[in-house]
Ligand code: ATP
């Protein structure tokens with residue numbers, strides 16, 4: 001039993017001004033965390049209890065899946081990162097520094113290099129595979145925009161696991177096992193989540209899923225099919241080719257130039273020329289490390305930069321600035337078109353559906369109409385490079401896609417041989433032949449998961465923790481500390497609950513009842529046992545459920561049993 005009067009859980013009434021989302025606000029107000037610097041926090045006792053519970057669930061499920069716990073250092077020598085090539089590729093999120101001898105190091109944002117180095121030193125034979133290692137460790141990423149408290153910090157706890165298999169088939173099996181383990185983990189935390197298909201980047205591991213907690217405040221946009229299991233991050237969501245549009249007019253011999261003074265946007269041009277946005281061929285110029293590329297797509301759609309980047313195989317990509325657009329097209333932006341454009345042109349499938357459309361003339365205040373893709377310009381390919389939209393047809397079935405927002409709490413990724421190749425992690429197969437180890441990696445943000453749970457479970461009064469990750473299961477609350485008999489009885493109940501394996505907070509603070517009630521609600525303890533003066537006089541106490549708000553008046557002798565049963569019930573709700 002923990003006594004609130006001696007416990008550091010400094011609740012506040014004020015809403016912190018820089019906290020934009022509920023979880024950040026409530027973690028501060030409930031006295032769970034305090035900020036030390038941007039994206040860097042101290043965890044107070046109750047906050048740490050929550051994180052430890054999240055970790056315990058993760059640990060149990062990792063162990064159940066056959067992974068073994070290790071612990072790697074936060075400080076990593078640059079050599080390992082240079083060997084993998086990421087010292088240069090990772091960019092500014094990697095915090096680099098030197099020791100007193102001038103040797104370069106970084107703070108680990110992720111540990112593929114360190115673990116692969118470990119494994120290449122220890123694993124030499126197929127008999128030692130498969131192997132799955134995980135750690136729960138302090139990561140550092142110098143995020144450009146740390147925000148939302150623990151949701152996007154710079155220093156944060158992550159569970160990261162790395163699997164090593166002899167071949168792709170083994171790796172696929174391990175991936176499935178980890179996917180299952182992740183599903184169990186988030187179910188045990190009482191979260192409403194979805195595993196969505198995720199982008200694997202240009203280097204392309206073979207598959208990847210992000211585990212998304214559904215919440216309006218989520219930073220990720222996802223789509224899910226109403227008709228089947230398909231869910232994907234919008235970065236990844238596939239857009240199958242569409243039906244051909246009805247031509248606005250029969251296609252004549254060649255494009256015609258029309259004057260469009262000051263009309264640059266799709267809406268402006270569409271209204272001015274009286275041509276539907278779907279028949280405008282929107283043209284975007286990108287600069288990439290692989291050179292300039294023009295992307296054309298129907299004016300009713302938006303480009304998906306991730307898809308373009310993957311198609312081009314680029315490390316980076318950015319929309320060309322005004323100066324670059326003028327250099328390439330000879331016109332200001334807003335008048336770019338693919339006809340006669342001196343850069344490679346990549347067309348979205350939606351352009352393939354246009355029989356005859358309009359586009360920029362690469363000349364100020366002018367557009368071309370009666371433009372026929374394939375005749376008037378020749379894209380190097382038709383590909384899927386647009387953003388998915390609400391209501392789009394599902395790429396897997398005939399259903400339609402719905403959009404929602406999610407918080408990425410976990411990520412599973414098939415790495416293939418990316419790191420075993422660059423770091424030469426090999427083994428000898430049964431025939432004595434040297435083979436590359438096939439890897440996977442699997443992350444969960446511990447603090448972000450706790451924050452995501454709050455986003456899903458709160459009301460105007462505070463947090464409503466799922467019991468599996470609540471800092472306490474029950475708050476025992478005597479309303480008047482001056483009433484010795486009442487306090488004694490409440491204390492006995494709190495003590496007995498502790499003996500029966502229930503985590504009880506005894507609110508022995510000499511505060512007004514209203515303050516105690518508010519704090520219990522704010523901190524979000526799932527059950528509250530109130531010892532009020534009138535009830536106590538009549539031999540009763542009151543049990544209140546934080547989530548439903550239901551209260552039960554119970555004879556004092558039955559309170560402990562009743563609370564135990566209620567806790568049991570709630571724990572059941574959090575079993576996978
Ligand atoms: P994001 O796109 O949100 O930056 P990421 O793709 O960089 O995430 P991973 O590298 O896959 O994330 O990291 C694994 C997990 O670590 C994520 O699923 C998330 O739960 C957590 N995580 C990543 N970055 C942060 C952060 N800045 N603060 C807290 N948790 C984080």
Ligand code: MG
Nearest residue numbers: 093141143152
């Ligand atoms: Mg990131």
